[in-house]
Each structure stands twice: as C-alpha cells, then as structure tokens.
Amino acid sequence: MTAVETACAPSGSPISGEDAARLAPVFKALGDPVRLRMASMIASRPELCVCEITPAFDLSSGTISHHLKILREAGLVDCERRGTFVYYSIRPAGLRSLSALLDLD
Amino acid sequence: MTAVETACAPSGSPISGEDAARLAPVFKALGDPVRLRMASMIASRPELCVCEITPAFDLSSGTISHHLKILREAGLVDCERRGTFVYYSIRPAGLRSLSALLDLD
DNA sequence: TCCTTGTCTCGATATCTGTCGAATCAGTCT
DNA sequence: AGACTGATTCGACAGATATCGAGACAAGGA
Numbered sequence: 639m640t641a642v643e644t645a646c647a648p649s650g651s652p653i654s655g656e657d658a659a660r661l662a663p664v665f666k667a668l669g670d671p672v673r674l675r676m677a678s679m680i681a682s683r684p685e686l687c688v689c690e691i692t693p694a695f696d697l698s699s700g701t702i703s704h705h706l707k708i709l710r711e712a713g714l715v716d717c718e719r720r721g722t723f724v725y726y727s728i729r730p731a732g733l734r735s736l737s738a739l740l741d742l743d
Numbered sequence: 744m745t746a747v748e749t750a751c752a753p754s755g756s757p758i759s760g761e762d763a764a765r766l767a768p769v770f771k772a773l774g775d776p777v778r779l780r781m782a783s784m785i786a787s788r789p790e791l792c793v794c795e796i797t798p799a800f801d802l803s804s805g806t807i808s809h810h811l812k813i814l815r816e817a818g819l820v821d822c823e824r825r826g827t828f829v830y831y832s833i834r835p836a837g838l839r840s841l842s843a844l845l846d847l848d
Numbered sequence: 849t850c851c852t853t854g855t856c857t858c859g860a861t862a863t864c865t866g867t868c869g870a871a872t873c874a875g876t877c878t
Numbered sequence: 879a880g881a882c883t884g885a886t887t888c889g890a891c892a893g894a895t896a897t898c899g900a901g902a903c904a905a906g907g908a
Binding site: 670672697698700701704705719721722723 | 865866867868869870874875876
C-alpha cells in the first residue's frame with residue numbers, strides 16, 4: 639500500500655493556491671511526451687550531452703533547446719557547458735517536490 | 744535519501760516513447776494550478792461534491808466542469824451522481840503511475 | 849406538469865504552446 | 879583571424895487550451 643493510497647482515506651489537507659501555482663509548472667514541464675522522455679533520459683545517467691539527446695527525437699535542434707529550457711526553468715534539470723558541448727543532469731530537488739506531493743495528497 | 748536520488752547515480756533505463764505518450768497527459772492534467780488544487784482538494788477527502796469545489800475558484804461552472812473532465816480523462820479522479828449532486832473521488836491508480844515513475848527515474 | 853437548482857456541453861475567442869528555419873552565440877581547430 | 883561545429887535565441891505560424899456565457903440535461907419539489 640503506497641502513501642498515495644494511505645492518503646485516500648480522509649487524509650491530509652489540500653494545498654494552497656500559492657503552492658499550486660508554484661508546483662503546477664513542474665508538472666506541466668513533464669506534461670509533454672518529448673520532455674518527459676528527455677527528463678527520463680537525463681535522469682538515467684549522471685549527465686547527458688545535448689548531442690546525445692537530439693538524435694533521439696525527430697525534431698529540429700531549435701525545438702530540442704526549447705524543451706530543455708522548459709525543463710531547466712521548472713528546476714528539473716541543470717546544465718553545464720564544457721567546451722563546445724552542453725551537458726544536462728537531473729536536479730533531485732525538482733523531482734522531490736513532486737514526489738512529496740504525490741505521497742501526501 | 745529518496746528513490747529519486749538513489750536513481751541519480753547511473754540508475755535505471757529511460758522510459759519508452761509509448762510510456763511517455765501514455766504518462767505525459769497525466770502530468771499535463773496536474774500541470775494547471777486550478778486542476779492541481781482541485782485534485783488536491785478531492786484527494787483530501789473520501790469524496791467531494793462539485794458544489795463544494797466550485798465556490799473555491801473564481802471561475803464559471805462551465806470552466807469547472809471542463810477541468811474536472813480533464814482530471815477524469817487522465818484517470819486521476821472518478822465521479823458518481825447521486826440525485827442532483829455529483830461527487831468526485833481520487834483514483835489511487837492514477838497517482839500511483841506517476842509516483843512509480845518519479846521513484847524510478 | 850412546471851419550476852428550480854446543480855451539472856454538463858457547446859460555440860466563440862483570446863492566449864499559450866510546439867514546431868520550424870534562420871540568425872546568432874560559444875568554442876575549437878587550423 | 880577565419881572557418882567549422884554544437885547549442886541557443888528569435889520570428890513566424892498552425893494547432894491546442896482556458897475561459898466565458900448560453901443552452902441542454904438531470905433530478906427533485908411545488
């Protein structure tokens with residue numbers, strides 16, 4: 639029995655409008671199939687070069703950058719440039735905020 | 744240390760395009776502040792009448808219905824009509840699919 | 849049967865989003 | 879410095895989305 643199910647008994651209190659406004663963009667960032675798969679790819683390794691992400695999708699490099707930016711702004715990933723290449727990695731804190739909510743509501 | 748963090752070492756394999764296509768709409772459903780708060784309100788009780796949800800938002804009843812429909816179609820909530828009123832409740836399975844992903848990637 | 853109340857559906861509309869391609873920026877190599 | 883490659887930004891546009899308000903539907907009460 640997961641915490642989610644435990645919570646489906648009378649359970650905890652609903653989140654505030656402010657918390658909703660803060661957390662919704664994070665869910666939204668994962669609410670696109672391309673970004674969800676990107677995030678999953680990045681999370682499956684210590685870090686991942688954009689040049690490894692791009693060929694996994696049938697999309698222009700402009701579009702790839704756009705999606706990565708949304709993941710970044712949602713606090714889900716970090717990036718670091720080393721030379722010509724840019725490497726993305728997962729930000730555990732971003733995922734934790736979602737996980738915490740799902741395990742409590 | 745959460746499973747998420749554990750996973751941020753070399754960790755599990757990325758999800759498939761099909762899984763991404765299946766799960767993204769669920770994240771997307773929670774990716775709107777209004778719906779996230781609605782879902783949270785519904786989850787915080789065994790069930791909740793639409794007539795209790797509506798006044799919590801400064802939105803028309805048409806818009807409220809629209810958002811509830813999206814939560815329903817994402818498999819996150821169930822509804823049942825009793826007399827004039829419609830009661831919404833959380834579907835644990837919907838939340839579990841998200842939770843499982845977050846704890847593994 | 850009609851009226852009222854709660855909920856949903858539909859049509860219209862303004863805004864947001866995903867995508868491309870071109871231009872730009874950042875680094876490396878010659 | 880100039881050329882090349884990887885990545886981001888920008889401008890444009892088609893399609894999706896959130897919202898409203900009006901109408902339809904459902905159930906109960908006068």
